[in-house]
Amino acid sequence: MSGSRQLHFGAFMRPTTIHTGAWRYPGAFPDANFNLGHLKRFAQTLERGKFDAFFMADHLAVLNMPLDALKHSHTVTSFEPFTLLAALAMVTEHLGLIATGSTTFDAPYHVARRFASLDHLSGGRAGWNIVTTSNPDAALNFGMDDHMEHGERYRRAREFYDVVTGLWDSWADDAFIRNAESGLYFDPDKLHVLNHKGPYLSVRGPLNIARPVQGWPVVVQAGASDSGRQLAAETAEAVFTPPANIAAGREFYADVKGRMEKAGRAREHMKIMPACFVVVGDSVQEARTKRAKLDSLVYYDNAIASLSIALGHDASRFDPDKPLPADIPESNASKSARQRVVEMAEREKLTVRQLAQRLGGYSGLAMVGTPQSIASEMEEWLYTDASDGFTIMFPYLPGGLDDFVDRVVPELQRRGLFRREYEGKTLRENLGLPRPTNRFFETRRAAE
Numbered sequence: 001m002s003g004s005r006q007l008h009f010g011a012f013m014r015p016t017t018i019h020t021g022a023w024r025y026p027g028a029f030p031d032a033n034f035n036l037g038h039l040k041r042f043a044q045t046l047e048r049g050k051f052d053a054f055f056m057a058d059h060l061a062v063l064n065m066p067l068d069a070l071k072h073s074h075t076v077t078s079f080e081p082f083t084l085l086a087a088l089a090m091v092t093e094h095l096g097l098i099a100t101g102s103t104t105f106d107a108p109y110h111v112a113r114r115f116a117s118l119d120h121l122s123g124g125r126a127g128w129n130i131v132t133t134s135n136p137d138a139a140l141n142f143g144m145d146d147h148m149e150h151g152e153r154y155r156r157a158r159e160f161y162d163v164v165t166g167l168w169d170s171w172a173d174d175a176f177i178r179n180a181e182s183g184l185y186f187d188p189d190k191l192h193v194l195n196h197k198g199p200y201l202s203v204r205g206p207l208n209i210a211r212p213v214q215g216w217p218v219v220v221q222a223g224a225s226d227s228g229r230q231l232a233a234e235t236a237e238a239v240f241t242p243p244a245n246i247a248a249g250r251e252f253y254a255d256v257k258g259r260m261e262k263a264g265r266a267r268e269h270m271k272i273m274p275a276c277f278v279v280v281g282d283s284v285q286e287a288r289t290k291r292a293k294l295d296s297l298v299y300y301d302n303a304i305a306s307l308s309i310a311l312g313h314d315a316s317r318f319d320p321d322k323p324l325p326a327d328i329p330e331s332n333a334s335k336s337a338r339q340r341v342v343e344m345a346e347r348e349k350l351t352v353r354q355l356a357q358r359l360g361g362y363s364g365l366a367m368v369g370t371p372q373s374i375a376s377e378m379e380e381w382l383y384t385d386a387s388d389g390f391t392i393m394f395p396y397l398p399g400g401l402d403d404f405v406d407r408v409v410p411e412l413q414r415r416g417l418f419r420r421e422y423e424g425k426t427l428r429e430n431l432g433l434p435r436p437t438n439r440f441f442e443t444r445r446a447a448e
């Protein structure tokens with residue numbers, strides 16, 4: 001193993017922890033999701049740990065669980081991402097600020113404006129996680145009866161991306177002259193009207209905000225299905241999709257980077273940073289004990305509801321002490337989540353109850369061990385082309401975050417695997433991503 005590559009880290013912060021037992025863990029802040037003082041402290045700790053970004057997921061509906069399960073979950077309320085990230089921009093200097101923006105329930109003009117605003121407010125630290133929205137209940141909050149079909153959601157997302165980035169390119173970087181003597185505020189030749197009319201969207205433009213500091217906020221994706229991978233390959237500059245293990249990670253990495261090349265993009269213009277749940281202990285055994293304690297705090301109602309969400313079917317009707325029925329059909333919910341769960345049940349010969357208990361905690365990619373063992377695992381992922389970094393999910397707050405920043409980060413720095421100082425001011429500079437050219441101005445200029 002050799003090389004000068006270094007890891008990049010995002011922090012998955014909405015919900016502040018995805019584990020439904022977390023708020024009851026000894027010493028945890030039960031109201032972490034909805035307390036600005038706590039969130040400010042977390043953001044500043046992440047910046048002390050030289051994290052690339054703070055990531056706010058978004059779901060547009062409370063979690064689609066029965067009330068008896070939902071009532072145990074801390075994930076039920078969180079801040080709206082843009083208002084929170086604008087506040088956090090004022091108390092941080094380097095930390096990237098990534099929010100989810102839905103291509104199914106939002107309008108591209110809104111999305112383009114909000115991210116452009118956040119990018120200006122933060123001095124070039126914004127990122128857009130493109131989602132087609134996984135929670136079908138969101139439809140009911142936006143005047144629709146049903147969630148749009150999966151394939152159609154992704155076709156609309158692809159067009160949506162072209163519109164949003166086209167709106168960000170509305171103005172040349174030097175459009176604003178602001179010459180008080182001549183009275184010319186901007187050069188009208190440096191303004192482009194998009195005039196987009198496509199199968200799903202119709203947007204005239206131009207955007208009423210100057211081109212973002214980064215040109216475009218960093219574009220992120222977390223899809224895993226074939227359509228999700230393809231959208232990532234064509235558009236994403238960072239990808240958060242979690243593979244089940246390192247072998248699946250290498251397959252995903254090679255597949256998405258290969259698709260990128262086919263789409264005419266350079267492989268290094270995307271950082272693959274899978275979501276990863278990290279539990280740190282003084283010994284591997286202690287870390288496992290912490291995780292077991294955490295998992296013991298999950299209610300069975302929540303566990304079975306989490307399984308229903310992953311399958312897209314009501315799992316409470318299955319016999320809890322039998323294996324998962326073989327003939328569960330695909331649904332309109334996440335295809336990859338369903339497949340992962342079905343495979344896990346088969347591979348590990350789990351009953352419905354055991355499978356549910358896994359899902360009620362966190363069943364995705366996890367690293368549970370000492371700072372040294374976790375650093376070694378991450379090193380292997382980096383140097384065998386399974387990832388370029390990770391999007392860290394903390395088991396409980398603030399303890400899990402403090403453990404990572406105070407114990408894992410120094411170990412990675414000692415091994416030369418992680419930065420000691422930020423490389424630049426913007427999220428793009430820190431991730432090592434190029435500034436996109438303005439398709440209406442810079443490419444034209446280059447061709448002239």
Ligand SMILES: Cc1cc2nc3c(=O)[nH]c(=O)nc-3n(C[C@H](O)[C@H](O)[C@H](O)COP(=O)(O)O)c2cc1C
Binds near residue numbers: 222
């Ligand atoms: C780290 C991570 C963050 C995600 N954030 C969101 C989110 O904020 N909102 C959302 O609706 N879906 C979110 N998703 C779900 C994905 O966008 C996607 O729908 C899911 O991974 C299934 O992929 P598929 O749609 O390609 O089947 C997230 C997934 C991951 C792994």
